[in-house]
Amino acid sequence: PQLVDLSVKNISKNHRHLLDDGALRIVLGDGRAGYPAEGPYDAIHVGAAAAERPQSLIDQLRPGGRLVVPVGVANQSMMIYDKSIDGSTVTER
Numbered sequence: 792p793q794l795v796d797l798s799v800k801n802i803s804k805n806h807r808h809l810l811d812d813g814a815l816r817i818v819l820g821d822g823r824a825g826y827p828a829e830g831p832y833d834a835i836h837v838g839a840a841a842a843e844r845p846q847s848l849i850d851q852l853r854p855g856g857r858l859v860v861p862v863g864v865a866n867q868s869m870m871i872y873d874k875s876i877d878g879s880t881v882t883e884r
Contacts (some may be wrong), residue, residue: 793819795817798817802815802817822837823845823847824847825845825847825848825851826851827851830851830853831851831856832852832856832873833855833856833860834857835851835852835860836858836860837861838841840862840863840864840867841860843856844862844870844872844882845860845862849872849878849880850859852874853880854874854877855875856873857872857874858870858872858874859860859871870882870883870884
């Protein structure tokens with residue numbers, strides 16, 4: 792909850808209209824699970840590293856969608872997961 796409060800406070804300093812008109816919404820939750828309620832998504836960008844392939848996020852991609860996420864614990868790689876039209880996933884480091 793503290794991160795949500797801080798996010799709202801910081802966004803409100805210069806871009807309160809984004810929150811007021813609903814263009815931006817801050818959701819409290821575990822980011823590792825994504826946000827399936829609003830999916831599927833054309834693109835997902837993750838700033839914090841996932842320990843392993845984030846299948847729950849890949850599952851939330853629309854066919855033709857892309858996930859960009861750092862993956863790894865001690866050694867991290869920036870990974871791109873593209874969901875093909877047939878639902879398969881193409882992975883690129």
